[in-house]
Amino acid sequence: MQFESAQEQRVLAVDIGGTKLAVGVVDGTGRVLESLRTPTPAIAAAEEEPGKSGEAIFRALTDLIGRLTTDPAMLSGVGIGCGGPMSWPDGRVSPLNIPSWRGFPLRDRLREEFPGLPVRLHNDAICVVLAEHWLGAGREHDTILGMVVSTGVGGGLILNGRLIDGSSGNAGHIGHVLVHPDEDPAEARCQCSAVGCLEAIASGPRLAAWAVRRGWRPDREESERTGRDLVEDARAGDPIALSALARAGRALGIAIASATVLCDLELATIGGGLAEAGPLLFDPLEASLRERIGLDFAKQVRVVPAGLGQNVGLVGAAALIVRGERYWSAD
Amino acid sequence: MQFESAQEQRVLAVDIGGTKLAVGVVDGTGRVLESLRTPTPAIAAAEEEPGKSGEAIFRALTDLIGRLTTDPAMLSGVGIGCGGPMSWPDGRVSPLNIPSWRGFPLRDRLREEFPGLPVRLHNDAICVVLAEHWLGAGREHDTILGMVVSTGVGGGLILNGRLIDGSSGNAGHIGHVLVHPDEDPAEARCQCSAVGCLEAIASGPRLAAWAVRRGWRPDREESERTGRDLVEDARAGDPIALSALARAGRALGIAIASATVLCDLELATIGGGLAEAGPLLFDPLEASLRERIGLDFAKQVRVVPAGLGQNVGLVGAAALIVRGERYWSAD
Secondary structure, eight states: OOOSSTTTOEEEEEEEOSSEEEEEEEETTSOEEEEEEEEOOOOOTTTSOHHHHHHHHHHHHHHHHHTOOSOGGGOOEEEEEEOSOEETTTTEEOOTTOTTOSSEEHHHHHHHHSTTSOEEEEEHHHHHHHHHHHHSTTTTOSSEEEEEESSSEEEEEEETTEEOOOSSSOTTOGGGSBSOTTSOHHHHBOTTSOBSBHHHHHSHHHHHHHHHHTTSSTTSOGGGSSHHHHHHHHHTTOHHHHHHHHHHHHHHHHHHHHHHHHHTOSEEEEESGGGGGTHHHHHHHHHHHHHHOOSTGGGGOEEEEOOOOTTHHHHHHHHHHHTHHHHOOOO | OOOSSGGGOEEEEEEEOSSEEEEEEEETTSOEEEEEEEEOOOOOTTTSOHHHHHHHHHHHHHHHHHTOOSOGGGOOEEEEEEOSOEETTTTEEOOTTOTTOSSEEHHHHHHHHSTTSOEEEEEHHHHHHHHHHHHSTTTTOSSEEEEEESSSEEEEEEETTEEOOOSSSOTTOGGGSBSOTTSOHHHHBOTTSOBSBHHHHHSHHHHHHHHHHTTSSTTSOGGGSSHHHHHHHHHTTOHHHHHHHHHHHHHHHHHHHHHHHHHTOSEEEEESGGGGGTHHHHHHHHHHHHHHOOSTGGGGOEEEEOOOOTTHHHHHHHHHHHTHHHHOOOO
């Protein structure tokens, strides 16, 4: 398919998370021309064989794609962001929150749907970082760490203008950089099994649990004690919620300090629900970071909120196609 | 200058540290054809103006180069490794251990000596990593962290086959990744001013000081209480020296775990004096690393001793020319 300008290029973008499937058509400038989203079908593994429920989710995805109005013949490629873990670049996905996809060959299945087109898939956190680098808070910079702090803590590295994949496509796991390796395991054991990972401190659920242990919202349901509620209460001045955000900020400062000296970063961008706390998170983060960085070159690093909104995942998935020379190193 | 094969290529390699200047001629396969070294002239800053003593060191370097027997007309380039910090890629160097070079324009000065030739300069720790990647322990691998653990703790990153420079040429400072950020500042304050950097724990001098505080070699002079002495005593079974190496190994394991999740490393190589302790260092390192890594992809990482010997710095400096397409991203 030939196209004459970035405005005329059309990329099918797919963003798959545990709670929603989103699809869209994005042009070569990153504009989202149309998009659709639907909750990820919740199919109890017990009700069906895992293989069948996996197929049902894929069918929900292709149905959603079929409802887009753009002529498939106009497309120049398919970009996909999906929750990890996954094997990469072959794109067999096992998203933590989609139990019926275990080693599901998502890239191959979409290739069958779009024969002849490039079909490229990466971690959803990576796609967020690509979007931020292409068009968001990182767009003037060549050497950035992009982060998403919400239910988990994910990220991606762009160094000297290129996405870093690492040896298995998993570079950027800032959530498992060790920030409090000497802390009591009862307080700081991570889901990954290590003690003191950033994610074990600063993810929304872990932060909420920390606050609850200190007496925050004692009479509420679990569903009303999320990271988002913590941000809300901190804004209203709740001292425990404020302490929790300060704790997250300090941990983020330690992880960013380590990443900065190792990768000589210019910039770290932070998106996700917790970033919406603004200065309540960023001020303690900044204080911690400045205390933790001694080397002159590293003092140049800046930390900023992510710049893009709701469609960031679709834009980043499209970037795998539109800016393949920088962001796609595989076949 | 045309050359017909890697064997016929001739690169002038320069390796500048606080204690020695080394120069050599290296062919395109990494073979060191000739080399010369001399102690770095120790010129008390008080005796002369700083500018003049800086010139004396440069003169000692050009004199040493002049004693090489290879015809300068045969050279295809000049590669230089030098102690940091430095501004890069312009190559104004301020090596910690050469006080009379502060912002000394080493790259430009050598360009004047070799007009028309590419002259490339990088941190000496980076050059060690380049040599290990080109011809040493990392040569089968695309995604490695190379480390040097001796008076300081330095390193460099090769990710997906290319040297990572970062935003100012300073990527790879693994020595300032935070491993014990919560430790008592009196025990773990780093020269860089942060608390709990790897270098503040695992460098030879810091490790020796830690051992001395616990009663190691109480009656000896400072010059007989070095990291090298610690390795020697640990080999002889001294329990404090063994504890010190175990402490270094654990700290290295934490730093390598963080670097591995962030950069999706296949391999870390460790050279420098402390690495000569062998299993006395590597066994506790390995135990700590395995405990600190929870994510499946990261468990693939291996840690090995560096593979090259005395001329590693010259070989790495030459690699800046011979393998410029992978190792040199600047002008």
